[in-house]
Amino acid sequence: MIRTPLRPLARILKARAQGQNPDAIEAENIRLRHEEDRDRARNRAEGRLLVMGLAFFCAFGVIGVRMAALSGSVPEEPTAQASGSPIIGQRSDIVDRNGRVLATNLDTHSLYAQIPDMIDPAKAATDLAAIFPELDAEELLKDFTGERRFLWIRREISPEQMQAVHDIGDPGLLFGPREMRLYPNGSVAAHILGGATYGREGVSSAEVVGVAGVESYYDDFLRDPANEGAPLELSIDLTVQAASERVLQGGMMLMSAKGASSVLMDVHTGEIISMVSLPDFDPNDRPRVLTAEDGAGDQSDSPLFNRAVQGVYELGSVFKIFTVAQGMELGLINANTMIDTTGPLEWGRFRIRDFHNYGPALSAEDVIVKSSNIGTARIAMMIGGERQRAFLGTLGLLEETTVEMVEAPTGDPLLPANWSEISTMTISYGHGLSSSPVHLATAYSSLLNGGYRVEPTIIRQDGPQYGDRIVSERVSATSRNMLRAVVDHGTASFGDVVGYEVGGKTGTADKPRPTGGYYEDRTIATFASVFPASDPKYVLIVTLDEPSIETLGEERRTAGWTAVPVAAEMIRRVAPLLGMRPDVETLTPTGVTLTSN
Template sequence: MIRTPLRPLARILKAREQGQNPDAIEAENIRLRHEDDRDRDRNRAEGRLLVMGVAFFCAFIVIGARMGTLAGSVPQEPTAQASGSPIIGQRSDIVDRNGRVLATNLDTHSLYAQIPDMVDPAKAARELAGIFPELDEDELFKDFTGERRFLWIRREISPEQMQAVHDIGDPGLLFGPREMRLYPNGSVAAHILGGATYGREGVSSAEVIGVAGVEKYFDDFLRDPANEGAPLELSLDLTVQAASERVLHGGMMLMSAKGASSVLMDVHTGEILSMVSLPDFDPNDRPRVLTEADGATDQSDSPLFNRAVQGVYELGSVFKIFTIAQAVELGLIRADTMIDTKGPLTWGRFRIRDFRNYGAELTATDVIVKSSNVGTARVAMMIGAEKQREFLDSLGLLAPTPVEMVEAPTGRPLLPPNWSEISTMTISYGHGLSSSPVHLATAYSSLLNGGYRVEPTLLRQDGPRYGPRVVSERVSATARDMLRAVITRGTASFGDVEGYEVGGKTGTAEKPRPTGGYYDEKNIATFASVFPASDPRYVLIVTLDEPSVEALGEQRRTAGWTAVPVAAEMIRRVAPLLGLRPDVETLSPTGVTLTSN
């Protein structure tokens, strides 16, 4: 900055010439300099005040906005932050393909005791035993007067029970918030859902974890807060599932069977629309696993056992269509090729016989229609062990099913240790290889949907999910025609449902003894069906364990008398629910006919 001199020489000389006082010039310059400094300081101060004013104004706006937000929000109690991972209580819902709830959450309370705070332990024990009959008064009093300081009494209580405990009035009895898993449809789809229980617990929260079924398989997804409560959408149709369970239960009772299962699958997507295993249970009150103390020798007797996924059985003649279809695919036979059915067929010490004498020859179609073991075994000998194994593997029959359940890996098919020629022959008609109903549904869907492999799934799909081709479209159509003939003129005549063009194959396999050999009067009856046969949409597998029904004066145990009628009734019930309209032939007009004169 350039400062003006206080005594400028030019003005001083001029002032002297004019006889003026030069000191006045200096005084005036000092005054002007002071006025400039004053103005500059004032401007600086005003700028600082302006900045401070703006800052205070902004702070006031922020504080006001925050106060307004707090005033409009729901008040909450402050919570202390504790170290360690938090307990996640929220669990996503599970819904069916139409959004109907299969599993959800319910807010409830737990009951616990802070024993040092109890006033009258004897009264509390007596009153609690009256409210909860399963509790023992003496045990409670012993716990209340012992050295324990904390005691869980009930993990879940109803509002009525909570009020009754509150009326006891003991300050040592306290309640904690809980979120329990609720299955509003009871036992419907119990084996699929599986059930849930509590994991880590605290007095103010508890984590809900899956213990079986899709609850455990998708446990991470259902507990993940990042999903923001999005439900798990299954492929099941709740209405179809409920109808299937009702029909199958009635059929099991009518046929005096000890157990039953069914699988309904979309042949193009692999979606399982219903899967039933009986006997079942209520996941709201999941039973415990059977032990030797219960007299259980086989876990398959437990209602927790999922026969559709975990139950691996020799399924019998339902396998015959695989043998004939593969032979047609390989060009070894055609549908009208004559097959030698003279029996018995001897291989070493083994004898393969038919249920009855079908004559010396049958067409390949009639081998399926009449269910000839001898004819199927001869075709299998033409195919060979290696090719047979490759084909069955391509249908998914030799590996655990990939369906989304934790029980799926336990349903591993039982294969012969040595796939010899006799194994090839017996496997061709469903003996010597054990698989589950879900395996069978997958294989039938892959064979009959045009020949594309599908994978079974419990998740809703948006469209077809085709894998590699297993047979040609021509062979797939041939197989469908053969299965339709089984209904119209074969062993499954009771399976015809008017308007729905059902095709299918029966299978009756004797149950193996634990010590070797087979039972004479215990079998697994299976009916594998497809509808409509000309344009397949769904495959239905129905299996009955040890069925027996009296008909025409004698006991009948074969699938044609047991599993087939049950499956037919199930199709009759669920097909309209699936949106399939019956194809009813129009009758020709009868009676009076209007004619022109």
């Protein structure tokens, strides 16, 4: 830019020649220059304001257009863009029917080592072995001084252990946030809950996945963030479950049994109120599965084995009520029909005998009360194998149960390869067909609730869940009366609980040998009960594996001496917990005269 001089020589000389002041020329030039600078600055400022105005206009225009587009679009959840699937750590609680916590989450920490950052590996290995006795200092030192760069030390540690590791002061020992599954009631309902472990793991989080029971069956539900932490509500009652386990544990020890199970079911909904399998375990410290290296024989001896669901057994005479009920439903017999009990009943090389000689004939009701194998077999012959199989199928005894546990499919009933006439006779009194205690509870509930099929469930239901009709109300009521008579003056007399009108049927079955035939000194003792018999609400199944008790100078293995008193004590304990008031007859005062003053 060419600037005009403030004192141009030509004008200065001319001004002096004319007698003018040359300084006025300089002042005028300064004024003009200032005006030019001012105009130039104003133009520059106005240009900048125009540019900024245009920028703001464009920005607000874009925002307005975007807002208009969003207001006219269909709302949808935003999705996060990430490389790989994130680890979901949160897992919903599991609660009982009254909202009491059975499984929940606990915030804790994991411990790992970034080996290149360690300062004194030898001291760290020694100190860690002192804090965690299960760790070997030499193995740790070998890992710390080897080629590894990362090492998990403990998946879970307590706050006290975390502080102790802090005190070691090695920067290579680090902690990661971790969420662990906690079962605050210990072993209570262990087989129902099953347990959980870690799936995918990272230093900042870990995936908790179910490994058995409802934890595994409902794994997707429990891990689904869409549920917003809503708990899984089970049908069991924690108080009843704990009481049942305590009574059954005592009964198993008293009867010297190797195992035991019980199932308490609501006959109208199919809800399992309590389910016990012994021996059990603590899901907080779930034992590992037995292997051949452990010298494991029968997996059913493992505490992980759920005898109530997975255990399929020949359950014995508890099946007899099904035979008699079907005979009554078909109109072949009634409660008073006399049945030939002359024995033994021969079929080829097989002979069917009764435990006692009951004479030449018994009424159908007494066949149940006295538990006659011969009488039941003769009724089954009247029914026929095809109709018998169809009826047992409607009761759910020929297929796996629908209870919501991953173990259910492994409890598939064992049926005869050929449903022959001899099979029809033996199945009528509970031999030749193996099923689980849950199968039996379901069948008894369906027969005795008025005759409607129910499905077993571990999830809380609202109101009765009736399916197809199995038998008429009349046959259902008559069957309940027969079972009440069994307890009143039959083989289950030890099962009577004052005020609760217990009905039931005993079953004692010899255990089959793996090589064929049956043991003579090993039995499965079962008591299938219903209470109250006149207005049924619950079915209770108690099964003892190889029970034996010395009574009156003899060794007793039958259900009447073993399973029945255990079930009676269980009913005595849990009935009040279920809100059932004993129905006790009020005695009328005698010898008292009312007088007035």
